[in-house]
Amino acid sequence: MVSEKHGDAINLSHHLSDIARARQTSPLKGLAKYLGNPGLISLAGGMPNPAYFPFASVSGEALVPDSYPLNVTTESSSTSWFWKLFSSSGSKERTTPITIGKYPKKPEDVNLATALQYGMATGLPQLKEVLKEFVEKVYQPAYGNWTTLIHTGNTDGWAKAVLTLLNPGEGILCSEWTYPSALASALPFSVTPVPVAMDGQGMRSDALRKVLAEWDEEARGMPRPHVLYTVPVGQNPTGATMLAARKKEIYAVCVEYDIVIVEDDPYYFLQVGDYVPESERANQNDLSSASDDVFIAGLAPSYLKFDYQGRVIRLDTFSKTVAPGSRLGWYTCNPMFAERLERAAETSTQAPSGFSQTLVTSLLLEWKYDGYIRWLKGLRVQYKQRRDYFVDCLAEEFHLRKTVATQGYRAGATVLEASLKPKGIFVNYKEKDVLYSRIFSLVPPTAGMFVWLEMHFEEHPSFAELGYKKLENKLWIALAEAGVLFGPGQMFSATPVTNETEGNGHFRISFSFNDNSEMRKAVAIFGTVARKFFSSRV
Amino acid sequence: MVSEKHGDAINLSHHLSDIARARQTSPLKGLAKYLGNPGLISLAGGMPNPAYFPFASVSGEALVPDSYPLNVTTESSSTSWFWKLFSSSGSKERTTPITIGKYPKKPEDVNLATALQYGMATGLPQLKEVLKEFVEKVYQPAYGNWTTLIHTGNTDGWAKAVLTLLNPGEGILCSEWTYPSALASALPFSVTPVPVAMDGQGMRSDALRKVLAEWDEEARGMPRPHVLYTVPVGQNPTGATMLAARKKEIYAVCVEYDIVIVEDDPYYFLQVGDYVPESERANQNDLSSASDDVFIAGLAPSYLKFDYQGRVIRLDTFSKTVAPGSRLGWYTCNPMFAERLERAAETSTQAPSGFSQTLVTSLLLEWKYDGYIRWLKGLRVQYKQRRDYFVDCLAEEFHLRKTVATQGYRAGATVLEASLKPKGIFVNYKEKDVLYSRIFSLVPPTAGMFVWLEMHFEEHPSFAELGYKKLENKLWIALAEAGVLFGPGQMFSATPVTNETEGNGHFRISFSFNDNSEMRKAVAIFGTVARKFFSSRV
CATH class of the missing domain: 3.40.640.10 (Type I PLP-dependent aspartate aminotransferase-like (Major domain))
Structure with missing residues (x-):
């Protein structure tokens, strides 16, 4: 070949x-x-003369490439409440200043006179070089x-x-x-x-x-x-x-x-x-600490x-x-x-915007290829911790049972099936029926920002009358009213979800944005709402 | 009403x-x-957590609103060669620093956490407020x-x-x-x-x-x-x-x-x-020094x-x-x-780009409405001087005669008809025929960035064989080879210029970008090339 x-x-x-x-x-x-x-x-x-661009220079305080650690920490500093507190006073983030002047000092310099001017749709040549490498x-x-x-x-x-x-x-x-x-x-x-x-x-x-x-x-x-x-x-x-x-x-x-x-x-x-699972995570081998070549070779x-x-x-x-x-x-x-x-x-x-092009290009030129890869490795660890933390929260709130899907859109993947945990010493009479049935399942994602929950509404007492779509809507509203927004699953179907009793019930949940404490609270609310929702006709 | x-x-x-x-x-x-x-x-x-945005802050050295004078000067500082020299060392432009932090100190602050995040296509609310006013x-x-x-x-x-x-x-x-x-x-x-x-x-x-x-x-x-x-x-x-x-x-x-x-x-x-004309310009009344309301009321x-x-x-x-x-x-x-x-x-x-939105919005909030109007008044004077200078150059290189168009796409406008000036004491034999015929005409623009020349190729010795379109192409190439690029007129026709002898010959010339010395040189080259071009069959 x-x-x-x-x-x-x-x-x-x-x-x-x-x-x-x-x-x-x-x-x-x-x-x-x-x-x-x-x-x-x-x-x-x-083209207007660049003298009329009302910025003599544009600058940025760029985070250093190794701002995020390669080793997994117990609490990500980026997601804790005090991060925001300190970073707004500038004492927490390690930064390097980058400045883009209006006119270049050397011909190859990124400069506003070029970047803020009309130009080819191909953009800054310096950026093209960076992308090529x-x-x-x-x-x-x-x-x-x-x-x-x-x-x-x-x-x-x-x-x-x-x-x-x-x-x-x-x-x-x-x-x-x-x-x-x-x-x-x-x-x-x-x-x-x-x-x-x-x-x-x-x-x-x-x-x-x-x-x-x-x-x-x-x-x-x-x-x-x-x-x-x-x-x-x-x-x-x-x-x-x-x-x-x-x-x-x-x-x-x-x-x-x-x-x-x-x-x-x-x-x-x-x-x-x-x-x-958290208990087995201590000595986990992490790709992020590998050399750049090994790191890249390890990605799909x-x-x-x-x-x-x-x-x-x-x-x-x-x-x-x-x-x-x-x-x-x-x-x-x-x-x-x-x-x-x-x-x-x-x-x-x-x-694209010349402000974006100059700032991103200057950042990448400051970091260089190695620095950008280091930044990406650090991000990867952050998202790993986020994914782990969110699934850990589910494991704490619900009883999770590991299976392997043999058919359907998850075939071949490891699936966690969730059922409600008993609450308190006495099990509520109404809850009894749903205690040991799975109410949702998920494949813990190996990439990205989302956990995709398949809701097992067929276990719901109103399923025969309402079907998946209406139950998904009702639970989504109940969650929103209790203070948690999930992504409604039917938005993501390539064909409209119309049949009221066929199809699936799903939610897409993002673990990319919220603080750990918010994720924990959201899962707790989900637990409370789901417990109530699955216990009675709606 | x-x-x-x-x-x-x-x-x-x-x-x-x-x-x-x-x-x-x-x-x-x-x-x-x-x-x-x-x-x-x-x-x-x-949405990614804003902690992962690799800019702790973005800043700009913003020109002050009154960077450009309201009175017409003989040589615009913005277009002289020493402007660039000084501004690159920062000693010339008067600026105010503007800084946009990642997190807002007050809820209404423009901030990167919001501006660099996914958001509504309507953009920053602060910008919407500015535009509304x-x-x-x-x-x-x-x-x-x-x-x-x-x-x-x-x-x-x-x-x-x-x-x-x-x-x-x-x-x-x-x-x-x-x-x-x-x-x-x-x-x-x-x-x-x-x-x-x-x-x-x-x-x-x-x-x-x-x-x-x-x-x-x-x-x-x-x-x-x-x-x-x-x-x-x-x-x-x-x-x-x-x-x-x-x-x-x-x-x-x-x-x-x-x-x-x-x-x-x-x-x-x-x-x-x-x-x-330059000779009559001394005591010209300039709208730019009027109050904001009068300035705005004076615009179309x-x-x-x-x-x-x-x-x-x-x-x-x-x-x-x-x-x-x-x-x-x-x-x-x-x-x-x-x-x-x-x-x-x-x-x-x-x-649109969050970098653009934050920097432009912060600039406008720094300047406020009055400051932005002041900036626009200053720009207006700059473009007036540029328009004047370019037409002055034409008046120096060519003989311009004022008429009023009574028909066609310029009807009602004051038109300047240009013919070649005699060069030296002895008029070249070949030039004699074209010396007193108009070779182009223009309406000095009252707005914008462009002078639109109508070329009178009907005066050209090869007009009968070649027609407007081919003569426009030939002169455009002759000018480009002599070191001056004009915008080819036929690009701007709403319907394709196909008939070889009907139609018009035109050039669009921008006076928005180049230094005075470049504009002067370009007009001199145009004069030399036109003199030769109109003197003989091509």
Whole structure:
């Protein structure tokens, strides 16, 4: 396969939508041969003189890369109440100042005169360099002429990919449970989801092949899909992470049926390993303290690593590794797709914010590649502790029993089944019936920000009349009224949950934001509300 | 008209495109009643804890509002070479530090924990407050329930408006010369321009009425347009500015034919008054030194001021008043359009960059309304000096003769017709023929960033064979090879310039960016190249 590894992308221009084909080539292309002339005076653009930018400089107090420890601590300093108290007075966080002046002192300096000016939608060249090194070292694409293009975050990155790849009336292959905002970006353009069954690793390759092999254009009312959307790591909402072997299988199916894969991978660096109960956690081997190469090799590989044909559009974002408000991310894909996506940016968002670009680029240049990897290792430990703490809270509030799922969307995964614990010495008469039945179950996620609870409403006394959907709604409201908001599960179904007694009841719970004390309190409220909810007809 | 002035927007929902109708209502709406609960623990979102944002604070050295003088100086300090030299060492610009901490000290403080987090597409509440005050005081909308919504700059603002208002196969009313990027945002969606004739104030109201009254759906191949795109101040490319009376006339036609007006107004504060030759300029009355109220009353009003029905979507941007790289601007429109545009943002760009939002908002809060108006007055003087300087350079290089256009797209405007000046004592034999014929003409713009030259290629010895388009291309290349880039005129035609001998030859020249010395040099090169170009067959 060596020749494939070093080859360039194959021609995939037949995947472009009518809209993408209709996008004009950049008028700047015609000027390119003159723009290189050093003495050139350009009066062609509509650019304000940078003297009129009302910032002489912009600075940031950047956290040092090793702000978060690599060893697991009992209480994460970041999540305790006193963190906020101290950090607001500046005495807690270790920082390095970074400053971006208006004009460069050396030609290669990041500077506001360039970054805050109109420019190419490709953004700052310094950022492109940083991303090139990062993609090369971390994702290791399998073909030669891959490129990167910055965008304003994965939501917009995906929205532009939809318009670039899909015509109205076409479908997108996606997991049966999927990120609803991704579908919401496509639906108004008459592009609808084509759900594929999942197991504990996410989308099943056999199910994908079956959907494609048996595709009946007339019965389905649309041509066989040619685009696959996937969140392969810490899948939103189920938390499933797809390992190398499955990705290779899916990639092979996509080669066979000529499918373009859009890999939306915001949680890539939140791969936190298996959940181990608190009592067994003491001597846990942690990937984060490994060398950079071992650390990276230990992460589930990107589809890029198997993409010898250039049929993957990977979406990366700084939302989870820097901050969502950066509104900054990037595509890695073949140059033909990148060129069409750049045209789409020119006539809508243009380049992402220059303030974001300068601050994030300067941060990465200050940290360097090694420092950024160190930061990501530290984040990983934080999310591991958060995941562990939240599941520990569930284990304390509920009785958890370990099983392995043999079928359904969690097949192959270790499942924890939860039942109520007896409360006090005397068991309440009404509670007795539900005490030993499972009321929910979960797969402790190995990546991402979410725990996905499957609610076993079939154990509820009102199930026969109300079914899953109504019971999910009622419990969601009861929890909200008691002071806890979960994500309603039916939002995440690729097809509308309409049948009142089939389907599932689910909640998506985020462990990424709240303090430990809030998570503990939320689980306690969940316990109290669930106990009451499952004890009587509603 | 008092009742209309204080009424709310009329129902315009029939203008929504199929795409806009298909956008889902926000899932957050259902949560709203619970989100107000102060003790609520939300585990519903997918938000990282702000402790993981690697900036403890972000700062900027903000220029003081009176950085630029209100009196016209002979040499603008901003455009001289020593400005850059001094400002890079920080000794020239007067600045105030602004700092945004991660956590607020007072609840109302702008802070990174909020601004860099996922949030509503409506952005920072502090920014919304600032914009509300600004729109109320400056644009004075004529109806009651107008609202604002931030966007990532007017290019994206317009692109979202296209998808919100127009179905494939529909047309947009626009000026015969127009901003090509605006058309490029619409064309891929099969939305095409419907040009309307202009005069010296921009779009003609009688021409607009005629287009609409005589609309023949079959002959035109599309329904009568229901959307009008306009750059009413410092029109791009012609520089025309539309005054109150014309705007009222056009608004009345739009009421009669039920048209939505999209007012793209980036140059609003670059209204610089009439060009007065250098010799007569000494005691020129300058609006900039007037009181704020008089200054604002002296600017051409926005369409909002006449919009008693709420059928205007106004696009404002910080690109020209702060910096293009802010990628930040806002809509002012009725709440129904704003709601659909917000849904469009949720599934694509989300809120604009939090770095941009915090820095621009903090700047405006530091400056306050009065300070921002002072800044805008100072900018106005800078652009006036730039416009004056550039036209002065033309007057020095060429012989300019003042006339008034009586027909065509400049009708009613004062036109300067340029011919070559004799060079040296002996006139070159070849030059003689062209010495006293006009080779180009211009209307000195009263707003914006551009001078629009009409080239009189009909005076060229090769005109009969080559026509306007080819001569424009040839002169553009000759100029580029001599070291000056102008904007090629044919880019700005609403309909393709195809006929080789009809049409016009034009260049768009920006005076917004370059130093005086560069502008002078560029005009000298233009003179040399034009002298040679018009003297012989090409």
